Amino acid sequence: AQTVTQSQPEMSVQEAETVTLSCTYDTSENNYYLFWYKQPPSRQMILVIRQEAYKQQNATENRFSVNFQKAAKSFSLKISDSQLGDTAMYFCASATNAGGTSYGKLTFGQGTILTVHP
Amino acid sequence: NAGVTQTPKFQVLKTGQSMTLQCAQDMNHNSMYWYRQDPGMGLRLIYYSASEGTTDKGEVPNGYNVSRLNKREFSLRLESAAPSQTSVYFCASSELWNQETQYFGPGTRLLVL
Helix, strand or coil: CCEEECCCCEEEEECCCCEEECCEEECCCCCEEEEEEEECCCCCCEEEEEEECCCCCCCEECCEEEEEECCCCEEEEEECCCCHHHCEEEEEEEEECCCCCCCCCEEECCCEEEEEEC | CCCEEEECCEEEECCCCCEEEEEEECCCCCEEEEEEECCCCCEEEEEEECCCCCCEECCCCCCCEEEECCCCEEEEEECCCCHHHCEEEEEEEEECCEEEEEEECCCEEEEEC
């Protein structure tokens, strides 16, 4: 079974500054994926970034990057140059490699509410 | 390209009433999913459909049924709603070959009195 833990219920940051959201996970699988999803007040779940466990290089998407520490089972999200539109709930999630007709079950953390202040 | 759409956006039910939540995707995805989101918790999988014609139980299937109507549509039915089913429901879809990367609809907020 997989578990995902986000230990920061709430975070805040000033506009244009950098913030890091923490996530730890536990899995017995060797091949898995990690994700960060953003859920703004509209409630839409938006995929922010994706990391394959077999890749050593940290994933980046514009202002969003991750620090993937496989041995420590840590997967933090760094948001650079924070914008007001980044205010949202952020969920860390993991999934095993589905393969074939097996589904890729997503396991979500509890979420971190990020508020960006002007 | 609307992605994943859900109807209704909000619904109030009385205990014992039934209703169907609708979900459709226009991304030609094979796999579709229903999740529920409760306060202080992440999303939990109710049912999923790996491909048209197949459905399977997820983590919390009790009290729900699903129908994969065709490749585009995947509905979730509550036969006899209970207050414990008050939640926000999300539908998602993914490629069959990339099921780990799922794209979500806007959600349906359900209140059962």
